[in-house]
Amino acid sequence: MHDQNKLWRIALYGVLLYAAVYYLLPLYVMVTTSVKSMDEIRAGNLIALPMSITFDAWTKAWATACTGVDCNGLSGYFWNSVKMVIPAVLISTSLGALNGYVLSKWRFKGSELTFALILFGVFIPFQVVLLPMAQTLGWFGLARSVAGLIFVHVVFGIASTTLFFRNYYVGIPDELIKAARLDGAGFWRIFFKVVLPMSTPIVMVVLIWQFTQIWNDFLFGVVFSSGDSQPITVGLNNLANTSTSVKEYNVDMAAAIIAALPTIVVYVLAGKYFVRGLTAGAVKG
Amino acid sequence: MTQFNGPAQYGFAERWLPRLVLAPSFLLTLVFVYGFIAWNGYLSFTASRLLPNYEWVGLAQYETLFANERAWVAVKNLFIFGGLFIGGGMAMGILLAVFLDQKIRGEGVLRTLYLYPMALSFIVTGTAWKWMLNPGLGLEKLVHDWGFTSFTFDWLVNPDMSIYTVVIAGIWQSSGFVMALFLAGLRGIDDSIIKAAQIDGASLPRIYWRIVLPALRPVFFSTLMILAHIAIKSFDLVMALTGGGPGFSSDVPATFMYASAFTRGQMGVGAASAMMMLATVAAIVVPYLYSELRGSRNA
Numbered sequence: 001m002h003d004q005n006k007l008w009r010i011a012l013y014g015v016l017l018y019a020a021v022y023y024l025l026p027l028y029v030m031v032t033t034s035v036k037s038m039d040e041i042r043a044g045n046l047i048a049l050p051m052s053i054t055f056d057a058w059t060k061a062w063a064t065a066c067t068g069v070d071c072n073g074l075s076g077y078f079w080n081s082v083k084m085v086i087p088a089v090l091i092s093t094s095l096g097a098l099n100g101y102v103l104s105k106w107r108f109k110g111s112e113l114t115f116a117l118i119l120f121g122v123f124i125p126f127q128v129v130l131l132p133m134a135q136t137l138g139w140f141g142l143a144r145s146v147a148g149l150i151f152v153h154v155v156f157g158i159a160s161t162t163l164f165f166r167n168y169y170v171g172i173p174d175e176l177i178k179a180a181r182l183d184g185a186g187f188w189r190i191f192f193k194v195v196l197p198m199s200t201p202i203v204m205v206v207l208i209w210q211f212t213q214i215w216n217d218f219l220f221g222v223v224f225s226s227g228d229s230q231p232i233t234v235g236l237n238n239l240a241n242t243s244t245s246v247k248e249y250n251v252d253m254a255a256a257i258i259a260a261l262p263t264i265v266v267y268v269l270a271g272k273y274f275v276r277g278l279t280a281g282a283v284k285g
Numbered sequence: 286m287t288q289f290n291g292p293a294q295y296g297f298a299e300r301w302l303p304r305l306v307l308a309p310s311f312l313l314t315l316v317f318v319y320g321f322i323a324w325n326g327y328l329s330f331t332a333s334r335l336l337p338n339y340e341w342v343g344l345a346q347y348e349t350l351f352a353n354e355r356a357w358v359a360v361k362n363l364f365i366f367g368g369l370f371i372g373g374g375m376a377m378g379i380l381l382a383v384f385l386d387q388k389i390r391g392e393g394v395l396r397t398l399y400l401y402p403m404a405l406s407f408i409v410t411g412t413a414w415k416w417m418l419n420p421g422l423g424l425e426k427l428v429h430d431w432g433f434t435s436f437t438f439d440w441l442v443n444p445d446m447s448i449y450t451v452v453i454a455g456i457w458q459s460s461g462f463v464m465a466l467f468l469a470g471l472r473g474i475d476d477s478i479i480k481a482a483q484i485d486g487a488s489l490p491r492i493y494w495r496i497v498l499p500a501l502r503p504v505f506f507s508t509l510m511i512l513a514h515i516a517i518k519s520f521d522l523v524m525a526l527t528g529g530g531p532g533f534s535s536d537v538p539a540t541f542m543y544a545s546a547f548t549r550g551q552m553g554v555g556a557a558s559a560m561m562m563l564a565t566v567a568a569i570v571v572p573y574l575y576s577e578l579r580g581s582r583n584a
Contacts, residue, residue: 012384012387012389013389015380015384016381016384016385016389016395019377019381019395019399020395020398020399022457023398023399023401023402023457023461024398026402026410026413026414026417026457027401029413029416029417030413030416033416041422042422045422045426045427045430046417046422046423046424046426046427047427095309095310098306098307099306099307099310101306102303102306102307103307106302106303108303108304111303111307114307114311117311117314117315117319118310118311118314119574120318120574121314121318123514123566123567123570123574124318124322124563124566125517125518125539125559125562125563125566126518127538127539127542127543127558127559127562127563128321128322128325128559128560128562128563129317129318129321129322129325130542130543130546130547130559131324131325131328131337131546131552131555131556131559132320132321132324132325132328133317133321135337155313155317156317158310158313158314159314159318162310186296186298186299187298187299187302187303187306188302212404215406216405216406216407216408216521217406218406218407218408218520218521218524218525219520219521219539219543222524222543223543223547233406233408233521236406236408236409236412236525237408237412237524237525240412240415240525241525241528249416249419249422252412252415252416253412253413253416255412256409256412256413259406259408259409260404260405260406260409263404263405263406264401264404264405266404267401267404271397271400274403274404275400275465278403278462278465278466279465279466279469
């Protein structure tokens with residue numbers, strides 16, 4: 001009985017470690033490929049360790065690789081994404097916090113219906129708004145601009161940020177709000193002095209969620225931007241699919257890591273909140 | 286002490302402020318979600334091709350859509366991809382969650398490793414797997430180097446198999462997520478149930494199969510919803526990995542819609558296919574939301 005148990009534990013750890021290798025292998029291949037030269041890539045194989053390490057592919061991916069007609073690497077795309085993601089995350093998170101506060105603590109006739117209407121926005125396939133949005137951005141003079149992308153991400157981010165905050169604020173006891181009101185605090189004072197100081201965890205969750213979503217977005221980027229306003233995901237896709245005479249996989253992999261780095265850093269530093277966002281979003285809808 | 290009996294006690298500002306604060310989001314949703322769905326719906330009944338053209342043509346675009354071989358390939362691929370992606374992701378995620386739940390040393394590290402692909406963009410995942418699966422220097426060469434020189438793995442460039450490469454990469458990215466959801470569910474289950482069953486002499490696999498997993502039905506359904514949702518919307522992964530090719534062999538509805546509306550000058554067909562996607566999502570989500578919301582009202 002005891003031996004059998006031990007065997008079972010060994011098998012258990014074996015499977016779990018095997019799974020870890022499976023998830024890590026692509027990352028390992030990306031990193032090692034990115035520091036090899038093309039000659040070495042041709043001579044060796046996928047999982048061979050690099051014999052000599054070179055960062056040529058990295059500098060090329062950042063500054064001189066071709067992404068279509070232009071050959072300026074990913075740097076411009078990267079900064080576009082930074083310029084897009086910061087305002088979009090801050091605005092959509094702030095709106096979500098206020099909406100959640102109203103929908104949980106200041107309910108009025110019709111507020112539940114409003115919530116249901118907003119909630120549906122979490123689920124729609126965005127394909128259904130692409131054509132009208134392209135036209136509308138043109139009318140506003142926002143077509144093919146970073147500002148236009150910020151606008152789109154804010155509009156379609158509201159649904160999930162509102163959902164996150166609303167579900168969190170429902171858990172704050174109404175008595176706290178009532179007590180604050182007895183003390184003469186109004187709508188804004190209660191929000192800034194009572195509710196917001198209790199919101200750190202959910203603010204972290206939503207900031208990280210929105211950052212990951214918007215940084216990783218490709219659909220809006222490819223449809224609503226062009227040339228010098230395109231985000232990093234579009235840049236990476238252009239770079240990897242630009243047909244040159246010689247396919248440079250080391251540059252592709254360096255570019256992919258550059259595109260992934262910000263979200264990986266966030267995951268490593270604040271993975272707890274990232275996971276909480278994933279599971280909360282899942283369980284609540 | 287003053288009595289607070291509800292809205293009548295608030296000042297004018299207090300009564301209108303909440304509505305005012307919610308108003309911008311409400312209006313944005315009304316216009317940019319519902320208004321745009323209606324607008325897109327209208328477009329799907331017009332003769333729009335390269336540019337919007339509001340000449341009414343009834344169901345002509347839908348007829349073109351349903352007569353289009355490429356559209357049917359996309360639908361078929363969605364079923365292949367969706368079925369295998371959901372099935373494979375679920376099986377792997379549940380297995381890992383159950384295994385991780387056995388008081389494992391280093392559980393935190395393993396969990397982090399299983400889940401990190403979820404933080405990546407599908408474009409990054411697609412680019413990485415495109416390199417690994419390429420027949421020239423990728424996996425195929427690796428296996429050749431190991432001595433199996435007759436091994437071929439050309440799914441990426443084989444029109445009959447290209448959609449399965451999307452499945453491979455999709456499961457790699459999302460199965461850790463399933464694991465996280467089920468692990469959270471498993472942690473919510475009372476240990477004493479398992480202990481009681483063990484005392485009765487039930488084996489561990491039997492306990493999980495007959496008692497624990499059935500108790501996780503709600504988690505199962507929400508995970509199913511999310512994976513189905515990811516599958517129907519999947520666009521980035523296909524674009525980065527196969528670009529819908531070779532030919533249009535790995536097209537899915539989202540890439541079909543994009544190609545019709547933005548690169549092939551068939552705006553009306555694109556709008557019609559977007560409406561079909563919306564209908565598919567609604568058919569899955571609306572009953573789910575309805576039961577969820579009704580459930581929470583009863584709770």
